[in-house]
Amino acid sequence: MKTFVFFGDKQYDYRSLMANQKDFYVGDRLILASQSVIAEQVASDKVYLCSKKDNGAGFGSHSQIQGVDALITAIPNQYLLIRTADCFPILLEDKKQRVVAAVHSGREGTRLNLVGKTINALKEKLEVMAQDLIAYIGAGICGEHYTVDEGTWRFYNECMEQQGFLIGKVPFCHIDLRAGITQQLLAAGVPSDQIVHKNTCTFESPLYFSYRRDKTDNRQISLIGLIDE
Numbered sequence: 001m002k003t004f005v006f007f008g009d010k011q012y013d014y015r016s017l018m019a020n021q022k023d024f025y026v027g028d029r030l031i032l033a034s035q036s037v038i039a040e041q042v043a044s045d046k047v048y049l050c051s052k053k054d055n056g057a058g059f060g061s062h063s064q065i066q067g068v069d070a071l072i073t074a075i076p077n078q079y080l081l082i083r084t085a086d087c088f089p090i091l092l093e094d095k096k097q098r099v100v101a102a103v104h105s106g107r108e109g110t111r112l113n114l115v116g117k118t119i120n121a122l123k124e125k126l127e128v129m130a131q132d133l134i135a136y137i138g139a140g141i142c143g144e145h146y147t148v149d150e151g152t153w154r155f156y157n158e159c160m161e162q163q164g165f166l167i168g169k170v171p172f173c174h175i176d177l178r179a180g181i182t183q184q185l186l187a188a189g190v191p192s193d194q195i196v197h198k199n200t201c202t203f204e205s206p207l208y209f210s211y212r213r214d215k216t217d218n219r220q221i222s223l224i225g226l227i228d229e
C-alpha cells in the first residue's frame with residue numbers, strides 16, 4: 001500500500017469539479033468520482049470515519065458527508081477531498097500505510113482543535129499511534145494577513161489559551177492559524193520532524209485562491225488516499 005498526497009492550487013478548482021461532476025485528473029493520476037469522498041465542511045469539530053458506502057459522496061445524487069470537517073479512511077483507493085481558500089488543509093498519513101485523514105481547519109476548526117480531535121479518533125477507532133503520523137499542512141493564510149475584529153480575536157485567543165495553546169507573537173487582531181495547528185499536532189504527539197509545512201500564504205500567492213483577497217467561492221482541493229499498487 002502507498003499513500004497518495006496531493007495539494008491543489010488554482011488549477012484545481014472545486015467549483016469546476018462540482019460543475020463537471022466527472023472523474024478528474026490531479027497531475028497524471030485519474031481520480032474517479034466514485035472513489036472520492038467530500039465532506040460538507042461547516043466549520044465544525046466533527047470527525048467522520050468513512051466506509052465503502054461513502055464512495056462518491058459529494059457527486060451526483062450522493063450527498064456530501066453532512067456536518068463534518070474531517071474525514072478518515074482505512075479503505076484502499078478511497079480519496080478524501082478537502083477544499084480551502086485561506087483555511088488550512090491538513091493531510092495525515094500513517095507511516096504504516098493503514099489509514100489516512102483529511103482535515104479542514106479554519107478559525108473555527110483551529111479554535112476547536114479539530115486536528116487534535118482527528119488524531120484522537122485515529123487513536124481510539126483505529127489504534128493509530130501519533131508517532132507514526134506524518135502531517136502535511138498545506139497553503140493557507142498567514143498571521144500577517146489574517147485579521148479579525150477584536151471580539152473574535154479575544155474569543156479565539158481565550159479558547160486557545162484554555163486548551164494550553166500559545167497565541168505566539170501576532171499583532172493586535174491578527175491570528176496565526178498555522179502556528180495554532182502546529183502546536184495542536186505536537187500536543188497530539190506527532191513528532192516535529194514529521195510535520196511538513198507548505199509555508200505558502202494563499203493571500204500572498206497568486207497561484208492560490210484566497211477568499212479574503214478575491215471574495216469568490218473558488219476553492220483549491222486537497223486529496224489523500226491509500227492506494228494499493
Ligand SMILES: [Zn+2]
Nearest residue numbers: 142145201204
Ligand atoms: Zn500572508
